[in-house]
Amino acid sequence: MLTIKDKTELQRFIKKLRKRSTSEPEIEENVKKILNEVKKNGDKALIKYTKLFDKHSLPLKIEPDEIKKKAKEVSKQVIDALRFASERIRKFHKHQLEKSWQYKEEDITLGQLIRPIERVGAYVPGGKASYPSTVLMNIIPAQVAGVREIAVCVPTPHGQLNPTVCAALHLLGIKEVYRIGGAQAIGAMAYGTQTVKKVDKIVGPGNIYVATAKKLVFGEVDIDMIAGPSEILIIADSSAIPAFVAADMLSQAEHDEMACSVLVTNSEKLAEAVKKEISVQLKSLPKASIAKKSLKNFGAIIVVKSLSEACDVTNEIAPEHLEVMTENPEKLLPLLKNAGAIFLGQWTPEPIGDYVAGPNHTLPTSGTARFFSPLGVYDFLKRSSLIKVGKIGFQKLASYVDVLASLEGLQAHANTVRVRKTT
Amino acid sequence: MLTIKDKTELQRFIKKLRKRSTSEPEIEENVKKILNEVKKNGDKALIKYTKLFDKHSLPLKIEPDEIKKKAKEVSKQVIDALRFASERIRKFHKHQLEKSWQYKEEDITLGQLIRPIERVGAYVPGGKASYPSTVLMNIIPAQVAGVREIAVCVPTPHGQLNPTVCAALHLLGIKEVYRIGGAQAIGAMAYGTQTVKKVDKIVGPGNIYVATAKKLVFGEVDIDMIAGPSEILIIADSSAIPAFVAADMLSQAEHDEMACSVLVTNSEKLAEAVKKEISVQLKSLPKASIAKKSLKNFGAIIVVKSLSEACDVTNEIAPEHLEVMTENPEKLLPLLKNAGAIFLGQWTPEPIGDYVAGPNHTLPTSGTARFFSPLGVYDFLKRSSLIKVGKIGFQKLASYVDVLASLEGLQAHANTVRVRKTT
Numbered sequence: 001m002l003t004i005k006d007k008t009e010l011q012r013f014i015k016k017l018r019k020r021s022t023s024e025p026e027i028e029e030n031v032k033k034i035l036n037e038v039k040k041n042g043d044k045a046l047i048k049y050t051k052l053f054d055k056h057s058l059p060l061k062i063e064p065d066e067i068k069k070k071a072k073e074v075s076k077q078v079i080d081a082l083r084f085a086s087e088r089i090r091k092f093h094k095h096q097l098e099k100s101w102q103y104k105e106e107d108i109t110l111g112q113l114i115r116p117i118e119r120v121g122a123y124v125p126g127g128k129a130s131y132p133s134t135v136l137m138n139i140i141p142a143q144v145a146g147v148r149e150i151a152v153c154v155p156t157p158h159g160q161l162n163p164t165v166c167a168a169l170h171l172l173g174i175k176e177v178y179r180i181g182g183a184q185a186i187g188a189m190a191y192g193t194q195t196v197k198k199v200d201k202i203v204g205p206g207n208i209y210v211a212t213a214k215k216l217v218f219g220e221v222d223i224d225m226i227a228g229p230s231e232i233l234i235i236a237d238s239s240a241i242p243a244f245v246a247a248d249m250l251s252q253a254e255h256d257e258m259a260c261s262v263l264v265t266n267s268e269k270l271a272e273a274v275k276k277e278i279s280v281q282l283k284s285l286p287k288a289s290i291a292k293k294s295l296k297n298f299g300a301i302i303v304v305k306s307l308s309e310a311c312d313v314t315n316e317i318a319p320e321h322l323e324v325m326t327e328n329p330e331k332l333l334p335l336l337k338n339a340g341a342i343f344l345g346q347w348t349p350e351p352i353g354d355y356v357a358g359p360n361h362t363l364p365t366s367g368t369a370r371f372f373s374p375l376g377v378y379d380f381l382k383r384s385s386l387i388k389v390g391k392i393g394f395q396k397l398a399s400y401v402d403v404l405a406s407l408e409g410l411q412a413h414a415n416t417v418r419v420r421k422t423t
Numbered sequence: 424m425l426t427i428k429d430k431t432e433l434q435r436f437i438k439k440l441r442k443r444s445t446s447e448p449e450i451e452e453n454v455k456k457i458l459n460e461v462k463k464n465g466d467k468a469l470i471k472y473t474k475l476f477d478k479h480s481l482p483l484k485i486e487p488d489e490i491k492k493k494a495k496e497v498s499k500q501v502i503d504a505l506r507f508a509s510e511r512i513r514k515f516h517k518h519q520l521e522k523s524w525q526y527k528e529e530d531i532t533l534g535q536l537i538r539p540i541e542r543v544g545a546y547v548p549g550g551k552a553s554y555p556s557t558v559l560m561n562i563i564p565a566q567v568a569g570v571r572e573i574a575v576c577v578p579t580p581h582g583q584l585n586p587t588v589c590a591a592l593h594l595l596g597i598k599e600v601y602r603i604g605g606a607q608a609i610g611a612m613a614y615g616t617q618t619v620k621k622v623d624k625i626v627g628p629g630n631i632y633v634a635t636a637k638k639l640v641f642g643e644v645d646i647d648m649i650a651g652p653s654e655i656l657i658i659a660d661s662s663a664i665p666a667f668v669a670a671d672m673l674s675q676a677e678h679d680e681m682a683c684s685v686l687v688t689n690s691e692k693l694a695e696a697v698k699k700e701i702s703v704q705l706k707s708l709p710k711a712s713i714a715k716k717s718l719k720n721f722g723a724i725i726v727v728k729s730l731s732e733a734c735d736v737t738n739e740i741a742p743e744h745l746e747v748m749t750e751n752p753e754k755l756l757p758l759l760k761n762a763g764a765i766f767l768g769q770w771t772p773e774p775i776g777d778y779v780a781g782p783n784h785t786l787p788t789s790g791t792a793r794f795f796s797p798l799g800v801y802d803f804l805k806r807s808s809l810i811k812v813g814k815i816g817f818q819k820l821a822s823y824v825d826v827l828a829s830l831e832g833l834q835a836h837a838n839t840v841r842v843r844k845t846t
Contacts, residue, residue: 077826078826078827078830081823081826081827081830082827084823085823085827092533095524095526095535096535101518103518108780109767110515110780110781110782112518112519112782112797112799113756113765115760117793117794118760118761118793131831132827132830132831133827133831164830200793200794201794215641215642218638218641218649219638219649219791221794222791222794222795226641226642243842244839244842244843247835247838247839247842247843248839250835250838251833251835251836251838251839253835254833254834254835254836255833281835281838281842285834285835285838286832286834287833287834287835291835329811330811333536333809336807337538337541338541338805338807339807340807340808341807341808341809341810342536342807342808342809342810343810343811344532344809344810344811345811345812345813346843347812347813347814347816347817347843348810348811348812348817349839349840349843350839351824351828351833351836351837351839351840352810352812352817352820352821352824352839352840353808353810354824354828354836355823355824355827355828356820356823356824356827357531357533357810357812357820358533358810359533359535359808359809359810360808363808368642368645369805369807370540370541370623370805371540371623371624371644371645371805372645372805373805373806373807374535374806374807374808376535376806378801382761382792382793382794382795382796383796383797383799384759384761384762384763384764384765384792384796384797385763385764385765385776385782385783385786385797386756386764386765386767386782387764387765387766387767387771387775387776387780387781387782388752388753388766388767388768388771389768389770389771389775389780390768390770391770393770394770394771394775397775397779397780398775400504400507400508400778400779401774401775401777401778401779403500403501403504404501404504404505404508404555404556404778404779405774405777405778407501407504407555407587408554408555408556409709410674410677410678410710410774411677411708411709411710412670412673412674412676412677412704412708412710412714413674413677413774413777414774415670415673415674415704415708416667416670416671416674416772416773416774416775417772417774417775419666419667419670419704420667420670420769420770420772
């Protein structure tokens with residue numbers, strides 16, 4: 001793992017981080033081909049690619065009964081945990097609900113109608129990265145927003161349904177589920193096929209094929225965000241407990257070899273202690289080899305002079321997850337501008353946010369926290385402006401419309417007020 | 424202009440409308456080339472393309488003094504109208520401001536920090552479509568959100584600054600302006616060059632090159648939306664005044680040959696009367712030839728049996744602008760789900776919304792009102808989740824984290840709570 005003490009090295013490291021999310025032209029070409037085929041041939045293309053990639057030819061639609069049956073394989077302990085998590089997630093997301101509003105001024109009414117998107121498609125990864133927590137985090141905000149139709153696509157390699165994913169879907173009352181994965185699932189939801197009705201927005205994480213497909217269909221439908229490899233950045237001072245810092249860094253590192261774990265500290269002593277702890281804890285990790293590679297490629301300890309400098313570095317990296325383990329973590333909040341989620345204090349390890357705290361675990365990666373937000377209820381709402389002007393209000397506004405429209409050379413625009421003025 | 428009375432014809436028409444926004448592979452290749460060159464060569468590429476497309480080699484940066492001087496060429500009447508408009512726009516958009524929030528439950532604090540994006544780039548089209556209203560509509564919401572740095576790119580063909588655009592920029596106090604246009608301007612703002620500092624988000628309309636470039640840099644930076652040709656759909660019953668309906672349809676049709684004007688009515692009599700009025704009003708329009716072509720290609724009168732059917736058709740088309748000129752327009756609001764902006768009653772012609780009503784005139788086109796919203800203050804805000812758990816709160820959550828992390832095979836995630844439990 002890199003130890004960074006100067007700015008040139010820091011810039012080189014940030015550049016390397018950003019490059020992780022660069023798309024590959026070859027993958028884009030493959031994905032384009034699949035998308036075009038789905039657009040053109042519908043179900044036929046879905047069946048072809050499902051056979052090719054997932055090695056089965058089961059019906060595309062998974063019946064609610066199959067979901068329910070498979071969900072029963074899951075232990076009560078897990079069901080309880082999923083229920084506990086879903087209730088907390090629902091409670092948090094209700095705070096994000098927004099209401100339509102309007103105001104009046106004399107004869108003019110202005111406002112904004114805020115309403116749910118009609119139909120949403122959620123992608124749930126299958127195979128080795130099949131997570132029930134993803135089901136909860138992607139679907140609950142849509143339900144809170146009031147989305148009427150939610151369709152789910154999940155790949156089922158060799159036709160195998162994942163029981164815990166089924167348990168999560170069943171818990172949320174989801175009835176429309178398809179065993180379709182990869183770019184072809186994104187194409188099905190974006191364009192519609194004989195079996196899958198076109199959606200308005202696609203959400204959910206996936207591998208590079210899914211991410212590329214989402215980017216390519218953006219505009220045809222809306223998408224949540226383009227998610228890259230996971231990241232954690234921990235700001236810690238000498239008060240932090242090295243074993244906690246190490247454990248939290250490793251929890252990101254185990255995700256995949258492209259994941260990134262960074263400690264930013266003003267304490268050389270802590271830096272050393274965390275390094276040692278990481279070596280110790282690595283020994284007992286089942287995914288040690290992934291974590292080691294991740295730390296080697298994208299792990300770093302950045303030693304800074306002050307906590308305010310730590311905040312500057314953090315804002316530049318704009319991490320997905322940010323933990324603050326300092327004596328007074330709240331004090332740094334006003335300085336921390338770019339981060340997907342902020343975890344304060346030593347008793348808030350990041351995985352608490354992954355599962356049960358309540359806020360969403362779908363967060364902007366690769367520095368996009370500069371402009372993207374966590375997935376939320378607002379992602380499932382859309383707005384329409386509302387304008388109502390009466391005859392008196394019209395008199396107040398008309399001459400200005402005439403001046404500006406004429407100025408812009410749009411005579412037919414000006415005519416809309418002139419024709420009414422003569423009435 | 425088409426008169427549509429059956430569903431097959433309607434579907435064909437909607438399909439034709441949607442196709443207007445399809446991107447062309449050839450343009451995409453050209454734009455990619457320009458973007459890559461800007462990424463690689465910075466200012467050098469900007470200078471090259473400015474010389475090629477805009478035929479000048481003036482410095483890239485426009486000094487505030489130049490803006491101020493040019494703004495003085497504009498009449499007091501126009502300045503007054505711009506000021507009147509900007510005040511109304513600012514007032515409306517202040518209603519969209521959102522505040523950070525948090526709530527506590529025992530030992531757990533959860534919340535969301537809502538803060539402005541740091542640096543935004545606004546594209547202002549030059550040449551024949553150079554509109555001061557665009558300056559107001561794109562920049563005021565960013566200012567209301569509290570964005571600290573706003574950079575503007577505007578092409579200046581043959582080096583000519585547009586006085587009214589300068590007046591609008593000066594009125595808003597914008598100091599950072601570049602004479603750069605097209606795909607190269609989008610590249611400059613997305614990647615940064617020696618002269619132009621990289622931004623976090625790009626907003627503003629433009630031609631097909633600008634729109635394609637925005638789509639391609641999405642992810643590297645955020646963008647507002649991918650805007651297509653303008654659209655109006657008017658729902659009207661027998662109470663509507665044909666001259667008003669015709670004038671409002673023509674105001675969209677004059678925009679460009681790809682613009683779309685649609686009347687949906689349950690009155691055959693109105694349909695006939697509007698057709699006649701359009702022919703009459705067309706005669707005195709300076710942009711009659713554009714309007715004629717637009718109406719021929721994408722104009723339609725759709726005759727339906729009832730106003731509720733009119734709403735269904737509207738929701739499927741999801742128009743950018745929707746006027747409702749019926750006896751009781753409010754009555755239809757609950758049925759109208761997809762539209763960028765809704766104009767109620769006969770005294771609210773759409774151009775009032777283009778200039779002075781207050782709501783934004785940057786609106787979702789080509790059916791994207793199904794999932795996109797008008798440009799607003801929310802486009803310039805980003806959110807970070809906030810989680811703080813104390814030792815007692817930790818005890819409440821830890822075991823569930825352990826269960827779910829173990830279930831997902833993420834042992835290092837489980838370790839973050841185990842290592843703390845043993846403390």
